[in-house]
Amino acid sequence: MKIALAQINPVVGDIKGNFKKIIEFINRAKYQKADLVVFSELVTVGYPPKDFLFMQDFLEANEKYINEIVLPATYQIGVILGTVRQDTEGNLYNSAFFIYDGKIVEVFDKTLLPNYDVFDEKRYFKPAQIRKVASFKGIKLGVNICEDIWKDYVFEPSVDYSVDVLEEQFKLKPDIFINISASPYYLGKQNMRVEMIEKKIKKYAIPFVYVNQVGTNDELIFDGASFVVNEEGKRVVQLKAFEEDIKIVDMEELKNFKELPEIKEDISWVYNALVLGVRDYCKKSGFKKAVVGLSGGIDSAVVCAIAVEALGKENVLAVSMPSRYSSEGSKSDARILADNLEIEFRVIPIEPVFKSYLSVFNGDNNVIGDLAEENIQARIRGNYLMFISNREGHIVLTTGNKSELAMGYCTLYGDMSGSLAVIADVPKTMVYELARYINREKEIIPTSIIEKAPSAELRPNQKDEDSLPPYKILDEILKMYIEENRSAKEIIEKGYDERLVKDIINKVNRVEYKRKQAAPGLKITTKAFGTGRRMPIVHNFKL
Known part of the structure; x- marks a missing residue:
């Protein structure tokens, strides 16, 4: 089977423009004789759509374009794309539609809904209750969505996923895992993704296709950098980072592909x-x-x-x-x-x-x-x-x-x-x-x-430095406090002056009122000032 990884840059709410681009990439995949083309998470509406999901006009426009534009374009090619699904009771799901020959053959709903840092998915979506696979041309596809593969790799204290999506899908004997994602970038994220998937696939011994969104929506930057890992747990196909891209992969030839060298994720990223x-x-x-x-x-x-x-x-x-x-x-x-x-x-x-x-x-x-x-x-x-x-x-x-x-x-x-x-x-x-x-x-x-x-x-x-500590020391303390969520005691135990540490933390906490009025800032670390760090403006907590 030839699978096209279609890594595109959707605009939140530009439903007509997003569908136009989807059709363009479907046609490119057809031209290159692909059997199946895979798009990213919520690609039809752009990620994250936020409270647009509460607007019925928004949901109806999305459904209209799926029925009138995407379905007719899927003759002679399978399409997997991320979209919003609304059931008869009005519940919303973050879904992957598998479409072929003008029909929605199968729907995969997202199971693990992230609700930490910049994510608010429990605000909008219901989780999937069952795991499933879909058959296509004699191949069983285990389709899952972004967070579904992150069990045991999310280090937020509030996250404890009880469902292992890959494990449950594996019991259904898929031939290929396919994950569609809208995974925001921060320095080190791409290598983390690759290492995580390689480790999991060494256990399951079946190929893994990962397709990620590319582009910027508000403060979130999506790097794309989609890839394929073969059944031996080796990354053998890599798409471009920070650019739209499409690549056709003959899944039967993966064993003959050479393992790619580790990505050097340096300041250039x-x-x-x-x-x-x-x-x-x-x-x-x-x-x-x-x-x-x-x-x-x-x-x-x-x-x-x-x-x-x-x-x-x-x-x-x-x-x-x-x-x-x-x-x-x-x-x-x-x-x-x-x-x-x-x-x-x-x-x-x-x-x-x-x-x-x-x-x-x-x-x-x-x-x-x-x-x-x-x-x-x-x-x-x-x-x-x-x-x-x-x-x-x-x-x-x-x-x-x-x-x-x-x-x-x-x-x-x-x-x-x-x-x-x-x-x-x-x-x-x-x-x-x-x-x-x-x-x-x-x-x-x-x-x-x-x-x-x-x-x-x-x-x-x-x-x-008349007003601030030397930047080298300041940045080390700020990283531990803001990005690693360490306590003053933990930071002091690293050898930093107690008075300095407490003074820095108190100043960070005191000036939240300024940051609430700041322009949105592009996120490139694990914890940025913005939607992922929600602190009160008015408070009286002090070390």
Whole structure:
């Protein structure tokens, strides 16, 4: 049997557009003489559809397109695709339809419904009560959906799955396992998936086909990177990461395929994820152009370089907004970076407006030097960028990193102003890794930007480490607290200063009100600030 792995990029709610793409890939599979084409989870509506699932018009449109568009396209080819199913009592299921010759031959409902981190599937769906297989051209297909294969590999404390979907399907003697997924990416995820499936298949000794969604929806980036593992538990087929792709696999020839080398999931994966994140977020939101405030610092430099890769140099505008505190080095670094990227560059000083604020609130142009004066400079810059956005149609990309966002070292309605926070889940130490990766072939980001001490430049001789611990130490503690959910005691036992640890944790907890008002940030770690981390704004818990 020849199976086509169809890895496509659906748009949430663009049901007509998604079906058009599905038909295109079905036809490509037919042209290449495939017997069966497999799509990803909820591909007809895009993942995650969230509360659209409560709208009857949404569900009816999806059903209409399945009946009128997909069914007629399945003559002489089998199709497995992820969609929403509604039963006669109004219950919803996350389902895989197996369609052939214009008929829905079998329906597989998802059994294990994730309800942790960014997932809310129990809010919408009922779980499958039975496991099943489907026969097609003499081959038994064990079809399952995303989380159904993750038993014993989910390390959230609240998750304890009692059903082993693969084990129950295996008892029905399938010839092939097929998993359709919408598995969001974070650094290390692809190797985790491969290792998990290889280990399971060494037990079951039948081939495994894994098809994953690709593309960005809101803050979630889906890497695709679909693959096939043969009956010996070896990955022998690999699709592209962060791109649409289709590959035809002759399942009878898998024994003759060579095992692929282990994927080197390094900083390039984070870079490609963020590029896809920016490109898709802008395209799906209807923006062609972006504007970035270029300070001469490393964060805005990295964001600007990613934007150019994602949107093209002709679609990125960099704006330098110097103040009386901006160093000559920062101003020249910003210009050099823009020249290296070959993008439009404007200089709009904030000094006249800053003087007006000082005159209104200080009674003259004298400087008090307090936090209000520091923050108003960031807010003037934010207003400048939003003015350009409104007048010229550019999306504003914010440039704050995860370390700053964690500690509240950012200004509401200032540097936090914008539509997408590109590196909001990238720790400061990883920002430097990205900068070095961007410069891997030639110097794009000036070396002086990478080597100089980070500074907001909102007062004379200001340095980030005046307000924050050294980033290396800060990022280590933040990772343990936010991503690994470790207690203060556990972190202190690793050798970190008790007072420092408690101070960092208290600051993280205290500034939730800022993060609730931040632009959505692209997720590339196991735990990002956003839908997967739900903390109260108003509280009085303190270490």
